[in-house]
Amino acid sequence: MLKKSIFSLTRCTVLAFASLAALPTWAQQTIKIGSFLSVTGPAAYLGDPELKTLQMYIEKINKEGGLLGRPIELVFYDDGSEASKANSFAKRLIENDQVVAILGGTTTGATMAAIPLVEKAEIPFISLAGAVSIIEPVRKWVFKVPPTDRMAAERVFSDMKKRGISKVALLSETAGFGASGRKETLALTQKYGIELVADETFGPKDTDVTVQLTKIKSTPGLQAVFVFGAGQGPAVVMKNIQQLGIKVPVYQSHGVASEEFIKLAGSAAEGVRLPAAGLLVADKLPANDPQKKVVVDYTKAFNDQWKTDVSGFGGHAYDALYLYVGAVKRANSVDKDKVRLALESTKGFVGTAGVFNLSDKDHMGLDLSAFRMLEVKKGDWAFAD
Numbered sequence: 001m002l003k004k005s006i007f008s009l010t011r012c013t014v015l016a017f018a019s020l021a022a023l024p025t026w027a028q029q030t031i032k033i034g035s036f037l038s039v040t041g042p043a044a045y046l047g048d049p050e051l052k053t054l055q056m057y058i059e060k061i062n063k064e065g066g067l068l069g070r071p072i073e074l075v076f077y078d079d080g081s082e083a084s085k086a087n088s089f090a091k092r093l094i095e096n097d098q099v100v101a102i103l104g105g106t107t108t109g110a111t112m113a114a115i116p117l118v119e120k121a122e123i124p125f126i127s128l129a130g131a132v133s134i135i136e137p138v139r140k141w142v143f144k145v146p147p148t149d150r151m152a153a154e155r156v157f158s159d160m161k162k163r164g165i166s167k168v169a170l171l172s173e174t175a176g177f178g179a180s181g182r183k184e185t186l187a188l189t190q191k192y193g194i195e196l197v198a199d200e201t202f203g204p205k206d207t208d209v210t211v212q213l214t215k216i217k218s219t220p221g222l223q224a225v226f227v228f229g230a231g232q233g234p235a236v237v238m239k240n241i242q243q244l245g246i247k248v249p250v251y252q253s254h255g256v257a258s259e260e261f262i263k264l265a266g267s268a269a270e271g272v273r274l275p276a277a278g279l280l281v282a283d284k285l286p287a288n289d290p291q292k293k294v295v296v297d298y299t300k301a302f303n304d305q306w307k308t309d310v311s312g313f314g315g316h317a318y319d320a321l322y323l324y325v326g327a328v329k330r331a332n333s334v335d336k337d338k339v340r341l342a343l344e345s346t347k348g349f350v351g352t353a354g355v356f357n358l359s360d361k362d363h364m365g366l367d368l369s370a371f372r373m374l375e376v377k378k379g380d381w382a383f384a385d
Contacts, residue, residue, distance in 0.1 A: 029070055030070060030071050030072065030073035031066075031067055031068070031070050031071070031072050031073065031100060031328075031334055032073045032075055032097060032098060032099040032100055033058075033072055033073070033074055033075070033099055033100065033101050033102075033103060033321075033324070034074075034075045034076075034090075034093035034094075034097060034099030034101070034102045034103075034104075035051070035054060035074060035075070035076045035077070035093075035102065035103050035104035036076070036077045036078075036079050036085075036086055036089040036090065036093070036102075036104045036105065036110065036114070037050050037051050037076065037077075037078060037079065037104050037105075037106045037128075038078070038079055038080065038081040038106035038107055038110065038231075039051050039078040039080075040078055040080050040081065041079075041080045041081025041082065042081045042204050042205055042231040042232045042233065043081040043106055043107055043204075043230060043231040043232075044081065044231075045231070045232070045258055045260035045261070045264075045311070045313075046106050046107070046230060046231060046258070046311075046313040047078070047081070047106040047313070049258075049302075049308075049310070049311045049313050049314030049317070050104070050106060050128055050313055050314055050316065050317040051076065051317075052302070052305075052306050052314060053302065053314040053315070053317035053318050053321075054074055054076075054103065054317050054321060055074065056301065056302065056305050056306075057318060057321055057322075058072045058074050058321070061325065067325055067328055067329070068328065068329070068332070068333075068334070075093060075097045075099055077089040077092070077093070079106075079110055081106075081107070081204075081231065083107060083109030083110040083112075083113050083175075083176065084113065085110075086105065086109070086110035086111070086113040086114045087113045087114060087116075087117065089114075090102065090113075090114035090117045090118060091117055094117060094118070094121045094123060099123070100123070100124075100334045100336065100339075101123060101124040101125070101126070101324055101334075101336075101339065102114070102118060102123065102124070102125045102126070103126050103128070103317065103320040103321060103324060104127070104128055104320075105125075105127040105128060105129050106128055106129065106313070107129050107175065107176055107177060107230065107231075108129040108130060108131040108133070108134065108175070108176030108177040108180055109175055109176030109177075110129070110176075111127040111128075111129040111131075111134055111144075111176075112131075112133065112134070112176060115134075115139065115142055118141050118142065119139055119140065119141055119142065122140075122141055122336060122337075123141060123336055124141055124143070124324065124327075124336060124339050124340050124343060125141055125142050125143065126143045126144065126145060126320040126323060126324060126343075127142065127143070127144040127145070127320075128144070128145060128146065128313070128316040128317060128320060129144065129146065129176070129177065130144075130146045130147070130148060130149050130152070130177050130180075130181075130230070130253075130254065130255060131148065131149050131176060131177055131180035131181070132148035132149055132150045132151075132180065132184060133180050135148075135362075135363045135364050138360070138361060138362075138363055139363070140340070141340060142363060143323070143343055143358070143363040143364065144363065144364050145316050145319040145320050145323065145351065145353055145356075145364070146254065146312075146316050146353055147254060147275075147277075147353060147354070147364075147366050147368075147370045147371055148184075148364065149177065149180050149181040149184045149185075149228070149253065150184040150187075150188070151275070151366075151367075151368055151370070151371060152181065152228075152253040152254050152255075152274075152275050152371070153181065153184050153185040153188050153228075153253075154188060154192075154368060155275035155368060155371045155373065156226060156251045156253070156273075156274070156275060157188055157189075157191075157192035157194055158192065159251075159273065159275075159373050159384070160192070160194065160224060160251070161192055161193065161194075163249075165223045165224045165249065166193055166194055166195055166223065167195050167197045167221045167222060167223045167224075168194055168195070168196055168197065168222075168223065168224050168225070168226055169196070169197055169198035169199075169200070169216040169219055169222055169224070169225045169226070170182065170185055170186075170196050170198065170199050170200070170226050170228065171198075171200045171201070171202065171209070171212060171213070171216065171225060171226070171227050171228070171237060172185070172200075172201050172202075172227070172228040172229060173201070173202055173203070173204055173228065173229030173230070173231075173233050173234075174201050174202065174203050174204070175203075175204040175229070175230075177228075177229065177230045177255055178201070178204075178228050178229040178230070178233075178255075181228035181229075181253055181255075182199075182201070182228060185226065185228060186199075197219045197220070197221055197222055198215060198216045198219045198222070200212035200213075200215060200216060202229070202233060202236075202237065203233070204229070204231055204232075204233050205233075206233060206236065207236060208236070208240065209233075209236060209237050209240045210240045210243065210244060213237070213240050213241060213244050213246065214244065216246070217244055217245075217246050222248055223248055223249075224248050224249045224250070224251060225241065225246065225248060225249075225250045225251070226250075226251045226252075227250065227251065227252050227253070228252075228253050228255070229253070229255055229256075230253075230255030230256065231255075232264060234252055234255065234256045234261065234265075235256070235261055235264035235265040235268075235269075238250070238265040238268040238269055238272065239265060239266070239268045241268065242267070242268035249271070249273065250271070250272050250273070251272070251273050251274060252272055252273075252274040253274060253275070254274060254275055254276050254277070254312065254371070256274065257274065257276040257277065257280055257311065257312035257313070258280075258309075258311030258312060258313060259280075259309035259310070259311060259381075260309070260311060262376060262379060262380070262381075267379075269376045269379075270376055270377075270378075270379070271375065271376060271377075272375065272376050273373060273374065273375045273384050274373075274374055275371035275372070275373055275374070276312055276371065276372060276374050276381070277291075277295075277312050277315060277352055277353045277354065277370060277371070277372070278291045278292075278295055278352075278354075278372055279291075279295045279298065279299070279310060279312055279315045279352040279353075280310075280311075280312060280374060280381040281372065281374060281381050281382065281383060282295035282296045282298075282299045282310075283296070283299075284382070284383065290350055290355060291350055291351075291352070291354070291355070294350050294351065294352060295315070295352055298310065298315060298318055298352055302314060312352070312353070315351070315352030315353060316352070316353060318351065318352050319351035319352055319353050319356070322349070322351065323343060323346060323349060323351070323356065324339070324343070326342075326346065326349060327339045327340075327342035327343045327346065328342070330342045330345070343358060343363075344358055344359055344360045344363070345358070345359075346358040346365060349365075353366060353370055354366045354367075354369065354370030355369075355370075
């Protein structure tokens with residue numbers, strides 16, 4: 001399913017023109033920002049809040065006078081959670097829509113499909129996906145905002161080590177994020193003294209994973225299960241774990257950092273632990289936490305406008321948009337080279353995922369402090385004990 005929404009022209013930019021009417025004609029030309037997201041399909045609960053966030057904050061920016069005195073125009077396509085569509089959408093955004101930057105790529109697969117095109121076109125691209133392979137090796141025009149799958153594995157293994165867990169079953173999704181997560185997890189086992197006693201996979205559209213979990217359940221010495229995936233699949237896994245009566249601790253990655261995961265998994269989500277951004281526990285952060293105001297304000301704005309819960313994924317869209325906006329303001333231009341250099345010079349930007357410090361060698365700018373270890377307690381996110 002294809003959705004193209006020039007949202008800011010139909011709703012946001014009209015509001016901005018009132019305050020910009022006195023500006024010369026050149027100043028009223030829109031700044032076209034492109035995006036392709038998974039708003040429908042298995043990854044919809046990731047992509048839907050991302051689109052809502054972009055729409056909400058672009059409207060806000062335009063109401064406040066735009067960017068460099070010009071309204072922002074969002075040109076958007078829905079890839080339907082099919083990474084194979086991302087390449088053609090990126091091509092359309094670059095060649096037909098002539099956007100100055102692209103924010104998006106809900107999934108790792110979609111992001112990786114678009115990278116060759118944005119690199120060839122030399123256009124800033126800020127991904128909302130998790131795999132470390134997006135930014136390693138460093139690509140001149142490619143940035144990302146969520147912490148990486150490697151960081152997630154490190155945070156999970158660190159928590160396991162603290163709890164005396166060493167024999168772990170890995171169950172990973174075969175799509176881009178899960179596949180990359182599996183690779184990073186395998187590479188870290190020796191460092192943390194973890195023995196993988198089982199290594200199973202599932203597909204992103206699988207509706208039953210009991211065959212794999214039955215094998216895991218019968219594994220001698222099993223102490224915990226680590227599920228690596230995003231979208232609806234990990235919720236299916238949790239329900240199957242409950243059905244099979246698997247009682248060991250279960251960990252997930254930040255690929256499920258959303259209230260929607262709890263809703264999909266229901267009571268089966270109880271007790272699951274995962275690394276996630278402070279956004280999910282905004283109201284529980286101490287007053288002196290540097291992210292407190294940002295995540296509380298974002299949560300209130302999102303809840304007020306959309307009447308639904310926030311997710312870490314919507315937060316990624318906020319971070320990407322304001323990283324770009326900040327770079328444009330510092331460059332005082334939307335010139336691609338100037339903006340790219342300004343992105344690389346970003347220091348101390350407080351976003352929903354953490355505090356960003358980018359460089360020419362680090363196109364993400366987060367460290368392990370971005371992750372909080374959370375647990376589902378009584379149907380809600382809470383700090384893990």
